[in-house]
Amino acid sequence: MTRPYLPLNALRAFEASARHLSFTRAADELNVTQAAVSHQVKLLEERLDVALFKRLPRGLMITSEGEALLPVMRDAFDRMANMLERLEGGKLREILNVGAVGTFAVGWLLPRLARFQAEHPLVEVRLSTHNNRIDQAIEGLDYTIRFGDGAWHGLEATRLFQAPLSALCAPHIANRLRTPADLMHHTLLRSYRENEWTRWFTAAGIAHPPARTHAIVFDSSLAMMEAAVQGAGVALAPPRMFARQLGCGEVMQPFPVHAALGSYWLTRLKSRTPSATMEAFQAWLLDEIFQAYGDEA
Template identity: 55%
Template sequence: MRRHLPLNALRAFEASARLLSFTRAGMELRVTQTAISHQVKQLEDLLGASLFRRLPRGLVLTDEGLALLPVLSDTFDRIGAAIDRIEAKGTREVVTVGCVTTFATGWLLQRIDRFKRAHPYIDLRLLTNNNRVDIAGDGLDLALRFGDGSWHGTEAIHLLSAPLSPVCCPDAAARLRKPSDLAQEFLLRSYRAEEWPLWFAVAGAPCPKIQGPIFDSSVGMAEAAARGVGVGLVPIAMFANELTSGRLVRPFAAEVPAGSYWLTWLKSREVTPGMRAFRDWLLDTLRAEVNESEKSASAPRPRAKAKRKLVKSAPNKRRR
């Protein structure tokens, strides 16, 4: 027999679980903290299970609460999206996309106007992050992430491989002749400590002790490298503009595979027309660019015409 649970109690739990605070949930829903606490307790009594552990310094979700939160968050998001479409007379759909900052600045933002022109009925909302994302908790329809494609409870489509290679400012590049010269430079690093040792192994040089600052984004690391702070190890494909302009220099060709960019969404999430449109546009755009790149690489280059060297013959001299 299906239970009829009060909508207000479900909404109170979802906000409290997302914010881990009855007080902040009350502020969001414009009711008192006491009302939120009472509604959550009512829901727990009806379910016969505790959804929170109430601690002196805040709330912690129980296993039951962790199981319920993504389902409710997804449901309320879908209700909100349906209401938005109704209010817009069914002509628009909101699609919220979370995107790791490096991919946003290095690829997506340069092409997003094409998507808007092709799909004017979709209201795209882009939220950037440092690759630590909670699709359900952040209210995302889709998430563009960096990694190996293995995220629990999600579908993942491979987009683009992103090998790492060192970059630096032109002055630093002038000092670098071989990979071992990097031992004399300030090496910038990410929170993935294994990246520099892996690169030095590929480059065939011993890895020095690395003590540079740690960055949570390749964008910040590349900016520091361009300003002469040190040498960064970044996904080289995302910094084509900086390399073309000469603001960044790639001193060595060696690169190390560290992960790829993926498009992900919750397996429990029904794919809407707007989500499908963004997914298909993304894949079609990447596929077209890869094909164009391969075509350019395989096209025969015109041969330069050999210049005939005209040599004036010296007049014959009589032998004496």
């Protein structure tokens, strides 16, 4: 069966009219006349032998056939637009979708990402942040940087570096602390992992930390650190990720005590064969880590 030839202008006119439910507003968007849009939609209906709209005195009502066609057209035009955006200077820009724990993204990756872009100018990194709970397949991510033990079902995990947790707080609180036990009299800020402070107190030599303390629980270490800067309590966070705040004196680390609860990992779906761009990003990331920490990562 010979398929009808469908002019691109007619498909575009239909898609715009369906979004606006108006030939007039579609014409304004496409910078043509209302009569031209109406003619193109009518041409498409004749080619398909189906009514896509019901013409009403005050606009349009899309038919069930039009509703079925609309998402296909939207997807097609979006894909064409994305591909055209990737064509730059006669070369095709590659897109790399990376999801990262917010703490890692802000505290470690962003200050270094310009170096990757300088080495790979035709790669567009699209960075999104998450709180360690994310479905990599659903989000369509090439890589995800997570914190944990490296055991995630269906994922290939490459260890980046360990990020031990330590007590961090505003200077006016740190100046009042003499021993780790003093922290039990302050509000303790932590993530959703309940045993973090218990592990830290144990590392500090306090054999029987209190079962319950005054605490505020956060789903983001970035928000937790902001609370610590404002004096809301003492945060338990990785100093490596908050070097800027420590360097400028916004927060202090009152005790050289750390609790190691996991590492940062670069993960990808085992079902996903890494592209050349993905391999380049991983190699760059591991080299940056080696330059920063050497064998101490």
